[in-house]
Amino acid sequence: MAETSTEGIQITKSKEAPGEASFRVEVAAERIAKAETRAASEFAKRARLPGFRKGKAPLPVIRRRYADAIRDQVLREVISESWKATLDQEKLEPLADPHVHDLKFESGTPLTFELHVELKPELELKRVSGFKLARKVRPVTDEMVQEQVEELRRQRGTWVPVTGEKARQGDLATVSLATLVEGETPEPREYPIVVGQGQAIPDIERQIENLLPGETTEADVQFPDDFPDESKRGTTRRVRLTVNEVKRQELPDLDDDFAREVGDFDSLDALTAAVRSDLEAEARREADAEVRRQLMEQLISANGVPAPRALADRVISAYARGYSVPDEKLEEFAGEFRPMAEAQVRRDLVLDHVARSQDLRATEAELDERIADLAKRRSVEPGEVYTQLQKAGQLKELELRITEDKVWDYLLSQSTVTES
Numbered sequence: 472m473a474e475t476s477t478e479g480i481q482i483t484k485s486k487e488a489p490g491e492a493s494f495r496v497e498v499a500a501e502r503i504a505k506a507e508t509r510a511a512s513e514f515a516k517r518a519r520l521p522g523f524r525k526g527k528a529p530l531p532v533i534r535r536r537y538a539d540a541i542r543d544q545v546l547r548e549v550i551s552e553s554w555k556a557t558l559d560q561e562k563l564e565p566l567a568d569p570h571v572h573d574l575k576f577e578s579g580t581p582l583t584f585e586l587h588v589e590l591k592p593e594l595e596l597k598r599v600s601g602f603k604l605a606r607k608v609r610p611v612t613d614e615m616v617q618e619q620v621e622e623l624r625r626q627r628g629t630w631v632p633v634t635g636e637k638a639r640q641g642d643l644a645t646v647s648l649a650t651l652v653e654g655e656t657p658e659p660r661e662y663p664i665v666v667g668q669g670q671a672i673p674d675i676e677r678q679i680e681n682l683l684p685g686e687t688t689e690a691d692v693q694f695p696d697d698f699p700d701e702s703k704r705g706t707t708r709r710v711r712l713t714v715n716e717v718k719r720q721e722l723p724d725l726d727d728d729f730a731r732e733v734g735d736f737d738s739l740d741a742l743t744a745a746v747r748s749d750l751e752a753e754a755r756r757e758a759d760a761e762v763r764r765q766l767m768e769q770l771i772s773a774n775g776v777p778a779p780r781a782l783a784d785r786v787i788s789a790y791a792r793g794y795s796v797p798d799e800k801l802e803e804f805a806g807e808f809r810p811m812a813e814a815q816v817r818r819d820l821v822l823d824h825v826a827r828s829q830d831l832r833a834t835e836a837e838l839d840e841r842i843a844d845l846a847k848r849r850s851v852e853p854g855e856v857y858t859q860l861q862k863a864g865q866l867k868e869l870e871l872r873i874t875e876d877k878v879w880d881y882l883l884s885q886s887t888v889t890e891s
Contacts, residue, residue: 478502480556485585489592490779494561496553498582503545510544511537542576549582557586564591566785589781594824595774600885602769607891608758611750619746623733624725630718637683640667643718644679651689651709659711672698678712687713762888763879770882771817778813782820786812825878833873838866841873 479499486493508530515533518525534541554569566589574584630643638644644666649659664670666679674692682688689711694703723729730742770776787805790812796804826832839853842860846853860866 480553482553482557482560484561488779489777490590491781492561492563492588492590494557494586494588496557496584496586498549498553500579500581503549503582506545506548507534507541510541510548513544514541546574546576546582550584553584554586557588563588565589566591566782589785591823592777592779592782592820594776594820596770596776596821596824596828598773599770599825599882602766602773602886604762604765604769604883604886604888605891606758606762606888609754611747611754615750616743616747619750620725620743623742623746624722624729625720627729627732628720628722631721633717633719634684636717637681638666638679638714638717641720642666643720644714645716645718646679647713647715648675649711651711659713661715675710675712678710679714682712682714684714684717687711762883766882766886767818767821770821774821776817776821778816778820782816783809783812786815822875822878825882826874829878829881831874831877831881833870833877837873838870841869 479502481497481499483495483497484492485495511530511533514537515530518533518536520532520536550571557563557569558565569586569588572585572587574582576582633642642665644664645661646664647659647661649657651657662671664676664679666676671679672692672694674690678688678690678692689709691707691709693707694700694705696705698704723732725739727738730736730739733742734745736742736745784805787808790808791801791804794804842856843853846856849856857866860869
C-alpha cells in the first residue's frame with residue numbers, strides 16, 4: 472500500500488476499487504496541539520467572560536470554557552488540511568468531498584481517521600468504431616397531423632355549463648366527494664374531473680355519469696390494484712358524491728381564423744403544414760435518439776464498461792431527492808431504479824472518456840456560437856441570453872450539451888448507419 476506524509480500528516484492508501492478509494496490518515500499530536508492553541512487564541516480574542524476584559528481571559532480558562540467548540544474547529548481544520556494533502560499527493564479526481572469514518576481523537580495522541588473518496592474511474596475503450604446501426608424514421612400520417620390539430624382546437628375550446636343533462640365522456644364535472652368512515656361524514660372536498668381521462672377511479676366516474684347536476688349519492692367504490700396509494704389498492708370504501716356542475720367544451724371552427732388565433736399562420740392549410748413539419752422533426756429526433764441508444768449499447772457491451780456502485784448510488788440519491796422519496800421507501804426505490812442508474816453511469820463514463828481522449832470539450836467559440844443561435848431564435852441580443860443562462864446556472868449545462876453533441880458526431884462517424 473502506498474504511503475506518504477507531509478508536515479505531520481501521514482496518508483496511507485488502504486483501499487482502491489473502480490470509482491472509489493480509501494485513505495488512512497494519521498495526524499501527529501504536535502500538529503493537533505498547535506491547531507488547538509490557534510483555535511483557543513481565536514476564541515480568546517472574542518470571548519467575554521465574567522471577571523475578565525474582552526480578549527484578556529487566560530488560555531487555560533478559554534480551553535475549559537470552549538472545549539467542545541475548540542475541538543470542533545480543530546477537527547474541521549485538520550480534516551480539511553488532510554484532504555488537501557491527499558488531493559495533492561495522490562493526484563485524485565474526486566466526484567465530491569470525502570466521507571470521514573473511524574475517527575479517533577484523544578488529547579495528547581495522534582488523530583486518526585479514514586477518508587473514503589468517490590473517484591472518476593479510469594476507463595479504457597478498446598473499440599469505439601465499426602458498429603452497425605439502423606436508423607428508422609417513423610412516418611407521419613394524416614391521422615397524426617389531424618389529431619395534433621384537434622389537440623390545438625381542444626386547448627382553445629370554451630367550457631359551457633350544461634343543465635338538465637348528465638355528464639358524458641369529455642365533460643368537465645365539478646364534484647364534492649367525502650369518504651364515509653364508520654357512519655361519519657367528513658367535510659367533502661371539491662374536485663374538477665374531466666370524465667374519461669382517468670382523473671378519478673373508474674367506480675367514481677361511473678357514479679358521476681349517473682347523476683344530474685345537483686344530485687347526491689352514496690355508493691361503495693373499489694380502488695384498482697394499481698392505485699398510487701398502496702394502502703387503498705383493492706379496497707372498497709363508501710363515499711358520498713355530489714355533482715355540483717357539468718360543463719361541456721365548445722370547440723372553435725377549424726378555419727383560417729382559428730389558424731391565425733393559434734399563431735402566425737395565414738390559413739388553416741399553413742397551420743396544418745407547420746404541424747406536419749413539427750411532427751416530422753420530432754420523428755427525426757426520435758430516430759436519432761434510437762441510433763444513439765443502439766451505439767451506446769453496443770459500445771458498452773464491446774468494452775465491458777463498468778458501473779461502479781459508488782457512482783450508481785450517487786445517481787440514485789440524486790433522483791430520490793428529486794422525486795422526494797420518503798426514507799421508508801428508499802431501499803425499494805434504489806432496488807427498482809438501480810438498473811437505470813447503472814446505465815446512466817456507463818453512458819456518462821463513455822461520453823466523458825471520449826471527450827477527453829479526442830479533445831472534444833466545448834470551446835469558448837462554440838459556446839458563443841450556440842448562444843448567438845439561441846438569441847437569434849428568441850429575437851434578442853446574445854448578451855441577454857448569456858446573462859439569463861448565467862443567472863439560472865445553466866452555462867455549464869449548455870457546455871455539456873455541446874460537448875456531448877461533438878462526442879456523438881465523432882462516434883457516429885466511426886460506425887455505419889443504415890437508413891430504413
